[in-house]
Amino acid sequence: MKKITSTLIAPTFLLLSLNTQANPIPATEDGLLGLYSADNFTITDGQCQDCATIPQALWYFKKELIAVPKKVMPIAVVSKADFTLQEVVKNQDEKALPPLVWLSSQYVIPQARLNDNGTMVIETSSLTSPFFITNKIPSNLSYWNDSTLQFFKQRDVRLRGELTDKGFTARTVWPLDFKIDANANLNALNTNESLKSLVQYENGGAKSVYESRLLWEKAPGVAKEVAGKAVLAFMLNGAQGDDDEAHGGHFAVVTGRMEADGNYSRWLVNNYYNLAANSEKGIIAGITPMDKYLADLNSGQSFYRPSYMLVAVLKSDTVPSQFQATTNRIYNHFYRNDFVYDHSRNNCAGTSIDTLRALGWNIPTRGVESQLKATAAYIYVAATEMSLSKGRAIYDYLNTETTRLFPAVTFDAIGENLLLGANQWSSKLYTDHNPTTPFMRQISEDIEAIYFVRIPQIPSSRAFGLAPVYSFDQYMHQAPADRSQWKIIPTTPNPLPEALKDGAALKLASPSLLPLPVAAVLMFIVGGLTWLIRKLLKRNARN
Structure with a gap:
């Protein structure tokens, strides 16, 4: 592997104080990446010459820091050029690691704090270090401002970035009080509530208080014993406040492991985005840690809109491991362009729910x-x-079909079925009328708790976002009636070189x-x- 050196330029200066446990550590020594041990990976970039990762995947990340499996570790492969979900599910290898994980940074500071003057003060140590933030991408419409500093200096933070002789340059700043409250008492949905009403609360909750709510537990007190257990979570991001092409929101499926303090920053988000265009925020479709997904200073979803998460805590790794193993292989096909991102036919919601259904989760359609x-x-x-x-x-x-089209409908359909099925999938009364699959029975057997998490928008120079829409009519009502008044953020094309198209992409037919x-x-x-x-x-x- 080639040695990576930092070339980040730091435009903004603050001072950061670190205690002896919070010194920058290599990202591969950070304990976990989702369900995987971080030390199973090594850090490189897309120009790596001796990685087992396919060349198409490396091409998309040619200028980015990534974690790839060590040579001794199994890695997800492409077994057939003719991509089908059924083939991937049938031949999945649960021990195989993702082709890559997008880290963007070499180092992690697990815990730190900024004071009013931008200087960290830790009671047990007076150690300080210069602190910078990474440059704003020119096409990015918003960035860190004074409101961002006011937000972060009130709380402990977790950082990803680069360590140089000048100090630490952060690319990701994660609020550590954004966590799952494992000590919360049961607060199930009442007769006047639904998942939709929770999402639409206070117009989407961009300015609301962060909330972690226990919606269901298998038995009283079980939710208080979830540390170390696996999770399968569903992430819904709301409408952006200044992009009228983004009222539909975004959807992703997440895997990871519950931590004793409720921290979920190291869970892995399976993020499908359009590979054929350069995102104005620098987003690249891929598997990435939660803190980077939500709180990267340029591409983090939480700087652009409110988010919502439904978390299923499971007593075994079986279900999330099956999902992640399948998705690891799907990304290989995605990077090869064996299937292409399409805003209606193959978007973030459709690809995610198609995978769950292929695994055997019969999530009802809605037409x-x-x-x-x-x-x-x-x-x-x-x-x-x-x-x-x-x-x-x-x-x-x-x-x-709307569960494949609208992220909010996808989230609602999965959540509704999960809450219904948690108690019923394994019962004879239910299966007599609604035959279940081994995948669904495994969820029913393993599930111990379900949480709803509301994640407000992090203040910045960006306009505050809204709740995502659930229908085309709602979309047209939320966007300006005169399309010429729409705020649209242009992007530039990013086609995969023809020399790297060696699979089904050569045979794709347009409708x-x-x-x-x-x-x-x-x-x-x-x-x-x-x-x-x-x-x-x-x-x-x-x-």
Whole structure:
């Protein structure tokens, strides 16, 4: 592996005080990466020449610090060029590590604190170190400001960044009081509440107080004994406040292990994003630690919108290990472009819930918005925008099953089924009418507690976000009625080089610009007009 040296420039200066337990440590000595031991990985970048990680994955991270499995460790592989979820599930290897984990930083400071003057004061030590924050990406619309400092100096923080002879440059700043309260008493949903109402509380809760709420436990007191147990969690990020293409929010599935203090910063988030474009915030689709996913100073979701998480605590690793092992292999296919991110057909929500269903979780579907509405919208948009491709795009949005389309609906469907199934999946009464699968029975057998977590937005120069929408009509109501008034953040293309496309990507077919139902309607209209014109011509001829 090549030696990595830091080239970060620090534009902002603060002072950080460290106690003897909180000195910067290599990220691979940080204990855990999700369910995996961090010391099973080594830190490199995408230009690594001797990694087992596939070259397509390395290409996307050519300028980024990543953790890759050590040579002695098993790694997820691509076994077939013809990608199917069923094939991946059938041939998964639960011992195989992810092809890479996006860390972005070499070092971690597990605990630190800023005082009013920007100087950390620790009672047990007077040791201090210069502290900087990484540069703002030029295309990023927001960044750390005084409100961010006011927020972080009130609490202990966890940091990821680079250590140089000048000090520590942070790329991720994580509030340590954002944690699971394992001592909380049961506070189940009442008759006037739902997961949707929790998400929509205070218009999405961007400015609300952080909340960790125990919604369900298998037996009284069980939730107080969850330390060390595995989790399968579901992350929903809200609507952005200054991007009218982002009212739908974002969705990801998370795996990890409960810690005694409720800290979940080291859980792994399986984040699907569009690989074909350069994110204005520097986001790259991949498996990444929770603290980086939410609190990276440029790409962290919590700097852009409120978030919500549903956490299932399980007494064995079986279910989250199966999910993570499957996802590890899916990412190999994703980086090869064996399937391509699509905002309607293969987005973050659809890819995630497809994986859960392929594993055997029969999460109920909720249908499409409306075939009639989809057809009418196609004709309207194609005509007004003079673009068949834009017409096809709106048609696909309205004709995609909603648990695969809207992150909020995905979150709601999974959560509702999880709360229902926790008590019922293994009972004879339930299975007689709703046959379950081994995967569902394993969840029912292992699940011990379910938490809802509300994560407010971290203050910065960014506008505050909102709750994500649950339907296309709600989307259009939340965005400006005049599309010319929409705030849209442009991106630049990031195509995988042709030389690296050696799989199914070469055979991908784009959908027809004219969907069959639309073609049928147009033929009916044209046929009707033709009949009417002929009838009028015959009448005129007789006269």
